[in-house]
Amino acid sequence: MNKVLPMTKTENPQLMNITKSQIQAFEGDEFHKRSLELLSEKLVKSGLNVSNLIAKIAAFQIAVPSWALGAGGTRFGRFSIGGEPRNLEEKLEDIGLLAQLTKKTEAVSLHIPWDIPEDYMQIKAKAESLGLKFDAMNSNTFQDYGQKESYKMGSLGNASKSIRDQAIAHNVEVIRIGEKIGSKALTVWLADGSNFPGQAHFRNSLQWTIDSLKKIYREMPSDWKLLLEYKPYEPNFYHTIIPDWGTSSLICRQLGDRAKVLVDLGHHLPNTNIEQIVATLMHQNQLAGFHFNDSKYGDDDLTTGSIKPYQLFLIFCELISGDTDGAQARDSISWMIDASHNVKDPLEDLIQALEAIAIAYAKALLVDRSKLEEAQNSGDVAGAQEILQAAFQTDVRSLVAEARMQSGGAADPLEVYRSLKVRENLIKERGTGSKATGM
Numbered sequence: 001m002n003k004v005l006p007m008t009k010t011e012n013p014q015l016m017n018i019t020k021s022q023i024q025a026f027e028g029d030e031f032h033k034r035s036l037e038l039l040s041e042k043l044v045k046s047g048l049n050v051s052n053l054i055a056k057i058a059a060f061q062i063a064v065p066s067w068a069l070g071a072g073g074t075r076f077g078r079f080s081i082g083g084e085p086r087n088l089e090e091k092l093e094d095i096g097l098l099a100q101l102t103k104k105t106e107a108v109s110l111h112i113p114w115d116i117p118e119d120y121m122q123i124k125a126k127a128e129s130l131g132l133k134f135d136a137m138n139s140n141t142f143q144d145y146g147q148k149e150s151y152k153m154g155s156l157g158n159a160s161k162s163i164r165d166q167a168i169a170h171n172v173e174v175i176r177i178g179e180k181i182g183s184k185a186l187t188v189w190l191a192d193g194s195n196f197p198g199q200a201h202f203r204n205s206l207q208w209t210i211d212s213l214k215k216i217y218r219e220m221p222s223d224w225k226l227l228l229e230y231k232p233y234e235p236n237f238y239h240t241i242i243p244d245w246g247t248s249s250l251i252c253r254q255l256g257d258r259a260k261v262l263v264d265l266g267h268h269l270p271n272t273n274i275e276q277i278v279a280t281l282m283h284q285n286q287l288a289g290f291h292f293n294d295s296k297y298g299d300d301d302l303t304t305g306s307i308k309p310y311q312l313f314l315i316f317c318e319l320i321s322g323d324t325d326g327a328q329a330r331d332s333i334s335w336m337i338d339a340s341h342n343v344k345d346p347l348e349d350l351i352q353a354l355e356a357i358a359i360a361y362a363k364a365l366l367v368d369r370s371k372l373e374e375a376q377n378s379g380d381v382a383g384a385q386e387i388l389q390a391a392f393q394t395d396v397r398s399l400v401a402e403a404r405m406q407s408g409g410a411a412d413p414l415e416v417y418r419s420l421k422v423r424e425n426l427i428k429e430r431g432t433g434s435k436a437t438g439m
């Protein structure tokens, strides 16, 4: 699609003024229509209802974190992207734009203390005006930001009671802030652990962590849930108090029904079977949510779907299967992107990630589950693989684009974003040196 954008003088190309007509100027062309027709024909033959599929794809929404809108850094440095949001309002504006173009996100996940609102009513109103809600709140006890005592040796699992108390109080404060803006969940990720053998007492630090989390859990309103994230290593390299889904799950069981495990795709040792973890957690009604990203080696926080699209598809297969079989309802699971952008324009990266997630989901919807079960039960190994591959190899891009267009989004969000020169305009508005709060 190479259409010339109809830009009039009255249509300001600035971020907040992308009009419907600008989005529709890129409406699907003849190629899209023919691709969709051809695909629909094939899907109908397989017994699928195309409008149902489109409705499901359109309904699937993923939250965007407030810290993904600026350039991410590594421990070696950080390169500014230009035009980064300078405050929470501007972060919301960026996500509002993403929502407008992609129709795949309608919620933002805030991080405290990076995003403490100055005026809660104003922030709430701003989000509402952009059609955004507040997803899970994220606490931060993995770095020092001027609080009384240091988290250098840990937070909720620190040997010092006063440091543990400070970390508990911070999480309670995050809950209180979340209540004011309509969030319904707290995400806890701990960097707690140790770098060297002998540095920490495994059982004591685990017990302190459980006790601290119990206190935080008790402070949550009754309609809130707690998402407990795990990670095998980094920033600590010898031991992490909550290294895996099993440890997270056993802690959650001690907290209560509203505490569940958060799976971050990058928080596993290489080659871990994440789809099996998803299936097991759903079987136990213990899956709280997802942090989408992709990785080659560790917690690389690369664009979702850029490295292992097949894994992403297999994960969605388990999610759909678990939902269909009634193991755990899909709407009880929170969806969020958690990525970092070191070399890409963050908004372009997020557009690509949202697209990759939608594609994986759409492909998983095509899997003939009853045939797959038949193949599984009769030991038809090759047949089972064929069924998955048939869905995975189907080009569903026209289906995903159609779902987006029917919702009022762009046929090709990235193309619209580039044609409207959004980043250039953001740089004009915010400058080259602006830096979003975050990592």
Ligand SMILES: [Mn+2]
Residues within 6 Å of the ligand: 189, 229, 264, 291, 338
């Ligand atoms: Mn995460």
